[in-house]
Amino acid sequence: MSEFQPKIVAFCCNWCSYAGADQAGLRRLQYPPTARIVRLMCSGRLDPVFVLEAFKHGADGVLVAGCHTPTDCHYTSGNFKAERRVLLLKKVLEQMGIEPERLRLEWISASEGEKFARVMEEMTQQLKQLGPSPLKRS
Amino acid sequence: MPAGAPRVGVFLCKCGGNISDFVDLEAVKSAVEKLDGVVAVEVDEHWCSSPAGKRIREAIKEKNLNRVVIVACTLNMHQPHFMEVLQEAGLNPYLLERVNAREQCSWVHKDSPREATEKVIDLVRGGVARAKHLSELSPIVEKLNRNVVVVGGGVAGIIASLELAYGGHRVFLVEKSPTIGGRMAKFSKVFPSLDCASCILTPRMAEVESHKNITLLTYSEVQEVSGSAGNFRVKILRKPRYVDPALCTGCRDCTTVCPVKVPNEWNVGMDKRTAIYIPFPEAVPRVATVDEASCLYLKHSRPGKPVCGKCLEVCRAKAINFDMKPEVLEVEAGAILIAVGSEVFDARKVPQLGYGLYKNVITSMEFERMINSDGPTGGKVVNPATGETPKVVAFIQCVGSRDEKYNPYCCRIGCTASLKHASLLKEYVSKDIDVYICYNDMRTVGKGFEEFYRRVRDMGVKFIRGLPSEVKQKPDGSLTFNVFDTTTETLYEVNADLVVLAIGLVPSPDIEKVAKLLKLSRGHDGFLLEAHEKLRPVETLSDGIFVAGSCLGPMDIHDATSEAMGAASKVMGFLAAGEIVKEPIVAKVNEDLCSGCRVCVSVCPFDAIKMEDKGEGKFVAKVDEVLCKGCGLCAASCPTAAVTTQHFTDEQIRSQVRGILVGV
Ligand SMILES: Cc1cc2nc3c(=O)[nH]c(=O)nc-3n(C[C@H](O)[C@H](O)[C@H](O)COP(=O)(O)OP(=O)(O)OC[C@H]3O[C@@H](n4cnc5c(N)ncnc54)[C@H](O)[C@@H]3O)c2cc1C
Ligand code: SF4
Ligand code: SF4
Ligand code: FES
Numbered sequence: 004m005s006e007f008q009p010k011i012v013a014f015c016c017n018w019c020s021y022a023g024a025d026q027a028g029l030r031r032l033q034y035p036p037t038a039r040i041v042r043l044m045c046s047g048r049l050d051p052v053f054v055l056e057a058f059k060h061g062a063d064g065v066l067v068a069g070c071h072t073p074t075d076c077h078y079t080s081g082n083f084k085a086e087r088r089v090l091l092l093k094k095v096l097e098q099m100g101i102e103p104e105r106l107r108l109e110w111i112s113a114s115e116g117e118k119f120a121r122v123m124e125e126m127t128q129q130l131k132q133l134g135p136s137p138l139k140r141s
Numbered sequence: 142m143p144a145g146a147p148r149v150g151v152f153l154c155k156c157g158g159n160i161s162d163f164v165d166l167e168a169v170k171s172a173v174e175k176l177d178g179v180v181a182v183e184v185d186e187h188w189c190s191s192p193a194g195k196r197i198r199e200a201i202k203e204k205n206l207n208r209v210v211i212v213a214c215t216l217n218m219h220q221p222h223f224m225e226v227l228q229e230a231g232l233n234p235y236l237l238e239r240v241n242a243r244e245q246c247s248w249v250h251k252d253s254p255r256e257a258t259e260k261v262i263d264l265v266r267g268g269v270a271r272a273k274h275l276s277e278l279s280p281i282v283e284k285l286n287r288n289v290v291v292v293g294g295g296v297a298g299i300i301a302s303l304e305l306a307y308g309g310h311r312v313f314l315v316e317k318s319p320t321i322g323g324r325m326a327k328f329s330k331v332f333p334s335l336d337c338a339s340c341i342l343t344p345r346m347a348e349v350e351s352h353k354n355i356t357l358l359t360y361s362e363v364q365e366v367s368g369s370a371g372n373f374r375v376k377i378l379r380k381p382r383y384v385d386p387a388l389c390t391g392c393r394d395c396t397t398v399c400p401v402k403v404p405n406e407w408n409v410g411m412d413k414r415t416a417i418y419i420p421f422p423e424a425v426p427r428v429a430t431v432d433e434a435s436c437l438y439l440k441h442s443r444p445g446k447p448v449c450g451k452c453l454e455v456c457r458a459k460a461i462n463f464d465m466k467p468e469v470l471e472v473e474a475g476a477i478l479i480a481v482g483s484e485v486f487d488a489r490k491v492p493q494l495g496y497g498l499y500k501n502v503i504t505s506m507e508f509e510r511m512i513n514s515d516g517p518t519g520g521k522v523v524n525p526a527t528g529e530t531p532k533v534v535a536f537i538q539c540v541g542s543r544d545e546k547y548n549p550y551c552c553r554i555g556c557t558a559s560l561k562h563a564s565l566l567k568e569y570v571s572k573d574i575d576v577y578i579c580y581n582d583m584r585t586v587g588k589g590f591e592e593f594y595r596r597v598r599d600m601g602v603k604f605i606r607g608l609p610s611e612v613k614q615k616p617d618g619s620l621t622f623n624v625f626d627t628t629t630e631t632l633y634e635v636n637a638d639l640v641v642l643a644i645g646l647v648p649s650p651d652i653e654k655v656a657k658l659l660k661l662s663r664g665h666d667g668f669l670l671e672a673h674e675k676l677r678p679v680e681t682l683s684d685g686i687f688v689a690g691s692c693l694g695p696m697d698i699h700d701a702t703s704e705a706m707g708a709a710s711k712v713m714g715f716l717a718a719g720e721i722v723k724e725p726i727v728a729k730v731n732e733d734l735c736s737g738c739r740v741c742v743s744v745c746p747f748d749a750i751k752m753e754d755k756g757e758g759k760f761v762a763k764v765d766e767v768l769c770k771g772c773g774l775c776a777a778s779c780p781t782a783a784v785t786t787q788h789f790t791d792e793q794i795r796s797q798v799r800g801i802l803v804g805v
Contacts, residue, residue, distance in 0.1 A: 008256065012798055025215045028244025036256035039263050039801045040245055042216075044726060044789060048773030056795050060802035078772035079660060079746045088777070120249070
């Protein structure tokens with residue numbers, strides 16, 4: 004049997020992190036093919052429901068990526084809102100029996116292709132250790 | 142949403158091998174063909190080419206497509222082109238969905254083509270699912286306001302305001318000090334041609350004052366900016382001058398009776414001014430200003446018990462009014478041009494050079510005022526310690542510049558400014574004065590600068606290539622320092638009775654203030670950041686906000702003026718369109734679902750949501766499409782899901798997530 008390949012849904016804000024992923028591509032940085040990007044205009048657009056929806060349909064991990072705090076969010080403060088929601092969501096996930104580490108928040112700027120690739124690598128490794136999402140196992 | 146069931150066309154791009162070398166597009170095709178609602182899947186070498194665009198249009202017609210999914214590069218490329226292709230085929234351009242199979246897949250997963258192919262299939266499934274929920278949208282078109290607010294009235298702000306005013310725009314020129322002119326108004330001569338600064342600047346200042354299109358707002362500061370490009374609302378704080386500019390004749394009688402003496406900032410603190418003052422004779426506007434912080438009347442009067450008030454007695458024009466209050470003026474403008482300039486390096490930060498310790502160590506800015514006939518010494522260069530004309534003057538370059546401890550950058554004006562000062566000493570004071578210039582590198586890159594350098598050399602100015610690390614005072618009060626000349630490999634001892642420190646331009650606190658107010662980025666050096674260093678030098682990354690002059694970095698008058706003219710023409714180009722077209726990615730409220738809780742109002746960073754009274758105690762949220770920037774904070778916070786963002790609705794995002802994960 005081949006090794007477990009986690010599936011990650013990555014919510015990326017349009018201005019920084021989506022462009023950061025483009026930057027990784029432009030520089031041909033290689034990282035594991037585990038994530039699928041969903042573009043939001045701002046990380047602050049993240050409705051907690053989106054994350055729950057992803058886990059419910061079988062995601063092993065969810066990444067929320069936006070512009071660096073405190074100053075980089077294109078809309079000034081959306082990243083702070085995202086930060087608060089992710090903290091709350093981690094508690095909710097825990098109650099649902101999902102390891103909170105499966106939800107990750109990262110600030111990745113448009114020039115940080117390297118960071119995007121590194122986060123992908125790290126998150127994939129971590130999820131491999133955690134194994135498939137408990138929602139999938141049950 | 143267009144009528145009828147979704148009919149999706151998926152267009153897979155090989156990108157000349159960039160994608161197809163690593164992703165099995167045939168496998169993608171056969172997986173995607175099976176998806177519900179997909180009625181066409183085609184592969185092409187380059188969907189961005191013009192024949193391919195034609196093919197997409199044909200496919201839309203042949204297959205009666207009402208959704209298009211393009212699987213190719215990032216949507217940061219070719220998006221306007223593909224939207225136009227849809228438009229030309231009679232399909233609303235917002236019915237387009239992009240899937241990034243290049244930057245996100247083929248370029249980053251070269252070693253795992255199978256997984257990369259699976260990833261593309263997942264992403265296309267998500268894209269198709271999202272596409273099915275896309276709605277027709279039309280761009281928001283707003284009329285532009287043709288007014289311009291210019292912030293800062295130095296040479297850059299003055300030139301930009303005049304260009305705009307002659308171009309037919311109403312200009313509000315906001316200057317925080319009592320007069321326009323900036324640093325240039327303090328100079329007697331300007332390099333490299335050594336023409337008289339006031340002869341070239343004063344007429345332009347007068348033009349600003351008299352131009353019918355310019356509203357000059359001195360002693361004022363921008364307090365708040367709302368709205369967006371094309372339609373800004375700018376609140377300007379008008380500080381009280383305590384003198385009615387309409388009545389003041391500029392006679393200066395008041396300044397002869399005012400008993401207060403405080404350091405005169407116009408002469409960089411080298412002499413004193415009164416509490417009521419006019420900075421310099423050619424000030425624009427030439428009206429008196431009362432300095433709140435030092436005026437006895439304003440500080441000490443009690444009701445019924447006025448203190449001082451001497452100026453009130455002598456003013457024949459009855460212009461002085463101590464009851465003036467700060468006022469806030471609100472103006473509308475389509476564009477804002479920032480020209481807040483810079484300040485000079487504080488030489489006290491390098492104590493070993495003796496500034497602040499020895500009276501006869503002065504800065505280049507003090508030298509400028511000293512050699513200016515309306516400066517504190519009436520144009521005489523003197524040793525401030527003795528009041529005598531100096532016999533030996535030494536200039537020390539790069540003070541605070543090109544030094545990791547202070548500012549790593551080159552100040553760009555220090556070398557030429559000292560060449561100017563040296564030549565003025567030789568030409569206007571005495572050719573017998575011994576003049577030394579101790580420098581790192583002589584940087585004379587502007588037009589006519591190198592020739593100017595040669596002329597100054599020929600005048601007998603002595604150049605030492607090296608900088609002293611310490612300046613000491615001798616018992617007789619004169620100054621001495623050792624300096625190693627790297628061209629002759631000789632250690633010199635220089636004895637001078639006046640040392641001038643060539644200080645550079647540094648970012649002022651106003652730059653930070655303005656950057657915060659307008660959400661502009663600053664570079665590592667603290668200066669404002671242009672949209673692109675080379676190709677967009679006078680724009681910022683914020684639409685409708687332009688920038689010019691030394692707030693961008695150290696520069697001379699020629700460069701500040703070129704930028705001012707460049708920025709003014711960029712503003713005119715921007716405003717010439719008459720309207721601004723905005724993406725319809727804005728929030729929308731479903732009034733039936735809105736409970737009136739106001740959460741959205743509190744989270745919106747742009748004050749774009751107001752509550753609307755529907756009568757009978759019912760309030761619902763209403764979005765101002767002009768102010769809304771479409772971030773979606775409101776949509777993510779609304780407890781009843783009454784507000785969503787167009788083109789990023791909950792349904793669109795959630796179905797994309799489901800599409801991606803289905804079958805996992
Ligand atoms: C010693 C010395 C000698 C020099 N000699 C020469 C020379 O001979 N030739 C030459 O080409 N260049 C010379 N320069 C360079 C020259 O000073 C600058 O190029 C020029 O002043 C830049 O103009 P500016 O309009 O960008 O900025 P500034 O002259 O700094 O003007 C900025 C203006 O904005 C106003 N302002 C600031 N903040 C605000 C705010 N928040 N709201 C409203 N208004 C605000 C300020 O009060 C000021 O009036 C010299 C510089 C120095 C230090
Ligand atoms: S305030 Fe009065 S006295 Fe002072 S300058 Fe103006 S007119 Fe003259
Ligand atoms: S999307 Fe909502 S929160 Fe964001 S600017 Fe528009 S109204 Fe304000
Ligand atoms: S736009 Fe990137 S986090 Fe707000």
